[in-house]
Amino acid sequence: MSLHIKRGEVFALIGPNGAGKTTLFNNVTGLFQPTAGRVVFDGRDITGSKPHQVARLGIARTFQNIRLFDFMTCLDNVRVGRHVRMHATLWDSLFKLPRERREEEKTTEEAMDLLRFVGIAKHANQYARNLPYGQQRRLEIARALATDPKLLLLDEPAAGFTPQEKVELMQLVKKILTRGITVFLIEHDMKVVMGISERIVVLDHGEKIAEGSPDEVRKDSKVIEAYLGKSA
């Protein structure tokens, strides 16, 4: 099983439950240490890197079951995302030197911009846990974008969305692409996957069973059997 993602595309990984999609994300982001195989990013072998190192290199992700910092405001959630791009040292922080104050101000502005970008700026000062579900997903995307990723991993971003929210999500992903970010998503919703992906890989029991454009995958008999079921 081997995947290759091109810069600037929307790449989707689909497959039945338990196929190993999230496991793949965990291996790429360093939450799991792969037992075999290699992860290469931007020409660098990052296999076995720690999650915070992976984040620094420019890979960000969201979680299938949203994992925000529930007891922080939306603004603070995004500000935490800026952590990796901030330079203040412990001493700057302890003594509140001007450099760190400027950086904090800049971070707050950047965080507000991102909240506006995903469309939840008016909730900036609410606790993350008090947001409605759909907006929590948007906040999680804003937080991931705050790390300035080159590659954004979205784990089932449309799960539990209404049809209207799904349309808005697709628009958001297109906006993210215009920032020069490559998007790699796992998604169950076929309309979303077919609507925004340029290439799709189908995974079943840890094996790649198909790869290609949405149209090619849709017509693949193995995919129809393994994933979409005989009725599709």
Place this chain on the structure above:
Amino acid sequence: MALGGMSLIDFLFYIICAAAVVLLAAQAVINPTAFVQITVFGLADGAMYALVALGYTMVYGIIELINFAHGDVFTMGGYISAAILGFFAINEQTFTAVNLVAILLVFPAVMLIMAAINVGIERIAYRPLRNAPRLAPLITAIGMSFVLEGVMFLWHGPASVHFPDILPHGPGFQTTIGGVFVTFKDGFVMVTAVFLVTLLAIFINRTKLGKAMRATAQDKDAAQLMGIDINRTIAATFFIGALLAGAGGMIWGLYFNNLFYNLGFRTGLVAFTSAVFGGIGNIPGAAIGGVLIGLIAAYSDSYIGSKWTEVVIFGILIGVLVFRPTGLLGMRVPEK
């Protein structure tokens, strides 16, 4: 069973609290001077408990470990500051410029030394157990506590150690306000503690590292993916906790002029009770819990008898765990 929307346990809790408040109020009315005097003692003790309680609560908040060695880090702060003060030509009779310089230099020095020691403890004793069952680091913490007490025992033996009395004291630095005896030392302890706790609050709420600590406490995986090195963040938590404990040990020495090798055992348990009382993992809770426990201990010493004080304090610990496991202000980090 419910009583007007309250469970029986809540009802009992309020009854006990109300009874305690009524009895105290009665004492305050019968002899207001004595009451205020006891309150002053209680606030000074409570300020020191708060400094130690903060270390317990911060470490618990971030890695859910009750760091039993923390009370001994506090005591060792007192031992080490006494040792460093020995290098200065301090004067215990009157307050000299040398005393002032010594205090100003030894405070930051002992805080940094204890912080370095605590980071070392975390590195060798707790970090290797990061993914072990929670009981393993807990028992290691108790072991670490014995190690520190053993070191202090070997250093100065079982007898109590004199801590130089170098704060301004004596007739010029004490006064009686309306029958209440107040010394410079009482004020010094409270002001220093408030200053340090305020710094901590600003730090936690306003800085990048403080944010990283809050994020790590709430979700370690998500924090890592934001580029936060959680090992460094946890080490920083131990560092800051020990800054406060080291300062606390020195303040204790300056106030009581007396230390002994296992002082941290009792003080640590009292501070831990304070942290639980305020809501373990909750930083303002630990500060408030420390002050309240200091006050309760002082009232108990005077109105019930000092031999009962430990019964009262640890009774509160049990009571809080039974009736209000989340403490007064609630746990900031909910159970996952």
